Amino acid sequence: xxxxxxxxxxxxxxxxxxxxxxIVVSLFMVxxxxxxxxxxxxxxxxxxxxxxxxxxxxxxxxxxxxxxLPMIYSIFVGNRLVAKEVDSGIMSCTLNTPITRxxxxxxxxxxxxxxxxxxxxxxxxxxxIMDSIxxxxxxxxxxxxxxxxxxxxxxxxxxxxxxxxxxxxKSSSAMGLGAGLPLLFYVLSxxxxxxxxxxxLKYFSLNTLFxxxxxxxxxxxxxxxxxxxxxxVITYTASVIYFKKKDLPI
Amino acid sequence: MNKIEIRDITKDYGxxxxxxxxxxxxxxxxxxxxxGPNGAGKTTTIRHLLGFSKPDKGESxxxxxxxxxxxxxxxxxxxxIPGEMALPDNLSGAKFIxxxxxxxxxxxxxxxxxxxxxxxxxxxxxxKRMSKGTKQKIGIVVAFMHDPDILLLDEPSSGLDxxxxxxxxKLVSEQKQRGKTILLSSHMFDEVEKxxxxxxxxxxGRIITTINVKDIEHRNKKTFEIKFKNISDLKHFKxxxxxxxxxxxxxxxxxxxxxxxxxNELLSLISHFDIVYISEIKYTLEDYFMNFYKGDTxxxx
Numbered sequence: 001x002x003x004x005x006x007x008x009x010x011x012x013x014x015x016x017x018x019x020x021x022x023i024v025v026s027l028f029m030v031x032x033x034x035x036x037x038x039x040x041x042x043x044x045x046x047x048x049x050x051x052x053x054x055x056x057x058x059x060x061x062x063x064x065x066x067x068x069l070p071m072i073y074s075i076f077v078g079n080r081l082v083a084k085e086v087d088s089g090i091m092s093c094t095l096n097t098p099i100t101r102x103x104x105x106x107x108x109x110x111x112x113x114x115x116x117x118x119x120x121x122x123x124x125x126x127x128x129i130m131d132s133i134x135x136x137x138x139x140x141x142x143x144x145x146x147x148x149x150x151x152x153x154x155x156x157x158x159x160x161x162x163x164x165x166x167x168x169x170k171s172s173s174a175m176g177l178g179a180g181l182p183l184l185f186y187v188l189s190x191x192x193x194x195x196x197x198x199x200x201l202k203y204f205s206l207n208t209l210f211x212x213x214x215x216x217x218x219x220x221x222x223x224x225x226x227x228x229x230x231x232x233v234i235t236y237t238a239s240v241i242y243f244k245k246k247d248l249p250i
Numbered sequence: 251m252n253k254i255e256i257r258d259i260t261k262d263y264g265x266x267x268x269x270x271x272x273x274x275x276x277x278x279x280x281x282x283x284x285x286g287p288n289g290a291g292k293t294t295t296i297r298h299l300l301g302f303s304k305p306d307k308g309e310s311x312x313x314x315x316x317x318x319x320x321x322x323x324x325x326x327x328x329x330x331i332p333g334e335m336a337l338p339d340n341l342s343g344a345k346f347i348x349x350x351x352x353x354x355x356x357x358x359x360x361x362x363x364x365x366x367x368x369x370x371x372x373x374x375x376x377x378k379r380m381s382k383g384t385k386q387k388i389g390i391v392v393a394f395m396h397d398p399d400i401l402l403l404d405e406p407s408s409g410l411d412x413x414x415x416x417x418x419x420k421l422v423s424e425q426k427q428r429g430k431t432i433l434l435s436s437h438m439f440d441e442v443e444k445x446x447x448x449x450x451x452x453x454x455g456r457i458i459t460t461i462n463v464k465d466i467e468h469r470n471k472k473t474f475e476i477k478f479k480n481i482s483d484l485k486h487f488k489x490x491x492x493x494x495x496x497x498x499x500x501x502x503x504x505x506x507x508x509x510x511x512x513x514n515e516l517l518s519l520i521s522h523f524d525i526v527y528i529s530e531i532k533y534t535l536e537d538y539f540m541n542f543y544k545g546d547t548x549x550x551x
Contacts, residue, residue, distance in 0.1 A: 092332055
């Protein structure tokens with residue numbers, strides 16, 4: 001089902017951006033931990049510091065950087081894996097061998113999914129290490145759940161990008177939908193919090209499904225996770241089916 | 251047996267672009283030329299044979315296999331040089347050739363190395379930095395290295411210098427000797443004439459005519475250019491039964507078309523005149539082609 005040669009080539013083409021984004025996201029998390037440590041040490045009775053490490057993380061990290069940077073990774077890599085190769089004609093090299101279209105697209109999807117999961121694993125481990133170094137009293141169960149949510153959310157985003165990349169033959173069109181939709185979702189989720197009258201907008205955003213407050217409060221988030229997971233499965237499946245049958249101008 | 255077969259394929263891209271009711275076949279061991287201007291539909295046709303495009307109508311087969319339905323089985327039998335070489339830019343030539351060999355499951359690189367040497371190809375360089383001609387050589391190696399029975403060559407010698415073009419024509423002839431079936435698309439008359447058995451002329455997605463190249467070589471008519479020393483002889487000659495294609499008093503020469511059976515008559519006639527020179531003007535595919543388009547005002551070739 002997976003071509004080792006294509007996987008190797010995908011890794012070779014994309015490991016740099018993976019490494020860069022993984023390092024930046026992880027470093028950002030390290031900084032949050034460090035900031036928490038400094039501020040709680042500075043706290044006095046007159047000037048108390050009421051945050052827990054988890055609440056600091058959810059407000060300053062999981063609402064922004066942790067969502068945006070993996071999204072940027074998905075947008076660039078998802079586009080480069082398929083649409084850009086079709087647009088430039090490079091895909092002709094690979095497809096002019098006995099490898100099937102299904103095997104090719106499955107390998108590329110496999111790379112994208114695995115690289116995102118790996119990024120999230122690195123991020124999670126970074127958090128756990130920071131917690132044990134600084135003894136920040138992290139609620140590990142909740143922390144893991146938040147990271148699981150972020151992983152599924154990022155996979156759903158990458159699915160949208162990948163589907164768009166598989167449908168369009170022009171890299172620019174693929175970017176339009178593949179980058180536009182996730183960014184729109186993000187903006188809508190931001191706008192919906194500005195005022196009560198904008199709140200309805202949250203129903204049009206994928207980001208609403210990744211609700212860290214919900215996870216911290218321990219209320220029901222399983223359904224949201226299932227919804228995001230379903231979006232991932234559907235978009236990736238649709239990508240494979242569509243790519244298998246489409247006309248390739250290469 | 252037909253190794254390549256296109257049956258009544260239509261692919262309409264709108265605005266008169268695409269291919270329309272195209273039908274042709276290439277027999278085993280034959281070299282079939284596809285001649286036409288840019289945008290005539292040559293590449294579109296080949297895309298169908300590779301299984302990249304789904305025809306609106308009709309079917310195409312390679313070695314009896316439906317190209318759209320079984321592209322991966324077809325790929326085992328063919329070698330393909332694309333009209334436009336698009337190569338990944340983060341690999342060296344050697345790495346790229348290695349990668350394609352891996353994808354093909356090709357272990358024996360003897361022929362690949364022979365080709366690399368033969369075309370004087372420097373495979374150490376990065377693909378991104380390669381000139382058009384060098385990229386084309388990479389394409390040749392990758393298309394021929396697994397020794398396929400069927401070759402689809404889309405303007406294969408574009409970007410090659412004349413020396414390498416000659417080498418490539420030699421390679422194609424050798425492959426023909428070994429019984430390979432070849433479809434060669436080109437807009438270079440010379441290349442097609444030197445290698446092909448049959449040639450189809452395609453324009454605006456339709457085959458206009460198909461010619462046996464042998465028929466052009468062995469025409470029963472020849473054209474000669476004759477220069478006379480004296481104008482009076484020239485004028486005298488003008489009255490003869492031969493068809494004059496060109497009559498130039500200023501340069502005192504004619505171009506005359508002669509049937510093979512009349513050649514002795516021509517020789518005995520001109521033996522009475524004072525002749526500066528006589529030379530045969532070879533009839534080429536290009537002449538045929540141009541003749542074909544004579545009177546066609548919309549001739550953009």
